[in-house]
Amino acid sequence: PRAERPAHPLLAPETRFAIQRIMTEGAGVLRSAASLAGAADRLDELYAQARGSLAEDGKTAEPGVDTWEATNLLCVARVLVAAARLREETRGCHWREDRPERDDAHWRRHIVVRLNADRTPDVHTTDTADFPPTRPAAPAARPQEQ
Numbered sequence: 001p002r003a004e005r006p007a008h009p010l011l012a013p014e015t016r017f018a019i020q021r022i023m024t025e026g027a028g029v030l031r032s033a034a035s036l037a038g039a040a041d042r043l044d045e046l047y048a049q050a051r052g053s054l055a056e057d058g059k060t061a062e063p064g065v066d067t068w069e070a071t072n073l074l075c076v077a078r079v080l081v082a083a084a085r086l087r088e089e090t091r092g093c094h095w096r097e098d099r100p101e102r103d104d105a106h107w108r109r110h111i112v113v114r115l116n117a118d119r120t121p122d123v124h125t126t127d128t129a130d131f132p133p134t135r136p137a138a139p140a141a142r143p144q145e146q
Helices: 015-027 033-057 065-086
Strands: 111-115 121-125
Touching (some): 015 065, 033 065, 065 121
Antiparallel strands (some): 111 121
16 A cells, blocks of 8 residues: 655656766765765755655655666665765775775774664764674554555
8 A cells, every 4th residue: 555645755767867877976986075975965965855845745756666766776875875985995996086095904894784763874884893783674664554
């Protein structure tokens, strides 16, 4: 069943192209603090526009494979950019133009991503290189049928 008033918007399929462009320009192979900040801002704008439309008239894109793909791509893009902003060095394929050197002395840790119960991502680093304990994600609240 479809909720009368969904809590989170589904994005129109054509949003996918905007997400791809933002990620290529701001979080591609060559990155910097400025390009990642710009990508984060533009992705947040896309989400805010979708939330604004939902709040304004209660409508969202029609559910379907393309809308779910676009919606999920935005979620993954926002998490990827948040994690990339936490890693302030070059490591592997994460190449920072503004910090080209690897920094093992200060970066011996992990980036942890969890989805909060309200469906917002929690992206943070651990204090050590030890793997953090895992915990299951809280299930999202489901709308009540009437």
